[in-house]
Amino acid sequence: MTGKGPAIDALKLLSGFAVRVLTGGGIAAIMLLVVFYGQTTGVGVLFSLISMASVRELYRIIRPNQKYTTDFLGIAMTGALPLAAAYGGYSGLIAATALGALLCMFVHCLLLGLRTSECAVTIFGAIYIGFMLSHLVLLHNLESGLIIALATILGVWANDVFAYLIGSAFGKHKLAPRISPKKSWEGFFGGAVFTVATWAALSLFPQANLELYELIVIGACIALTAVAGDLLESRIKREAGVKDSGRIFPGHGGMLDRFDSLIVVSPVAFYLYLLMGA
Known part of the structure; x- marks a missing residue:
């Protein structure tokens, strides 16, 4: 025993x-x-899919009882960032992040009239996952990366x-x-x-x-x-x-x-x- x-x-x-x-x-x-x-497209698509699936889980964790369909905008922004990095490099990633954040603020606060905290969560998820993970795409695209x-x-x-x-x-x-x-x-x-x-x-x-x-x-x-x-x-x-x-x-x-x-x-x-x- x-x-x-x-x-x-x-x-x-x-x-x-x-x-x-x-x-x-x-x-x-x-x-x-x-x-x-994989070439530029394959790597960008791979990390775009990973980013979207991950940020969806993050939103479900942070706001499980969300009644609004605001997750879609954050997921779309998150998925766009690795593709922007793949085709536009670092400047493309920065531009996509800034424009995506502005779009989120406009839609959340002005069109939907939601609290600023909801907008902050959406943008946080996109930057935390999409922006950060996009650096692996940038790394892959370097000459010796x-x-x-x-x-x-x-x-x-x-x-x-x-x-x-x-x-x-x-x-x-x-x-x-x-x-x-x-x-x-x-x-x-x-x-x-x-x-x-x-x-x-x-x-x-x-x-x-x-x-x-x-x-x-x-x-x-x-x-x-x-x-x-x-x-x-x-x-x-x-x-x-x-x-x-x-x-x-x-x-x-x-x-x-x-x-x-x-x-x-x-x-x-x-x-x-x-x-x-x-």
Whole structure:
């Protein structure tokens, strides 16, 4: 009897880990294929769809009892931003964000007569998800950005998988108990090590145009930002009393649960890559 408890716990850990790896690995594989083989249109459409699905979940979390059909405008604006980045570059993204925000303010406050807080939520969702994630499209379109975009996706996936595995097996010290009770410092450092290792491996590819120390710095920043993105979404869900943003992916929850880290990591990877002189 005494040996059954640990054995059952180990089986549950392995089962949960397997589901998480298979689901996350499948999603990452699809994204990597599109980013690697896809042209401007394919990459823009991919992240447009991801952004729209994610922001829809965000709106449902923040305002579940919304009686107005205002989500449509925010979803449309969010989906337009990655496409603007794909075809118009950075200036196109900035212009689309500004014009979209103005349109939201005009429709919400003047045409529909809604409270300014409703307008703020709509614009927040579009910027938090659409604008941020569009930086991965910008990164992909840089002359040497393809391999960095691939490393960004792989680094976030490695962080998620190994933080979960190491945290589940050895986690004792809580990272942010009030926001995400299951996260531990052991899991954080475990995920960070493998994220940095993923980026350090880019030193084997001259296309990256970065020195080893620069790759390590970017990898460390990505690891920190990935956890921050995860905790940010956890805080939003906790305030709303929601466990998962959706039920699309086994072991991961909804679309926003799956991409919360990548959303915040994308601009960090883009600007650091530019800062390093790429």
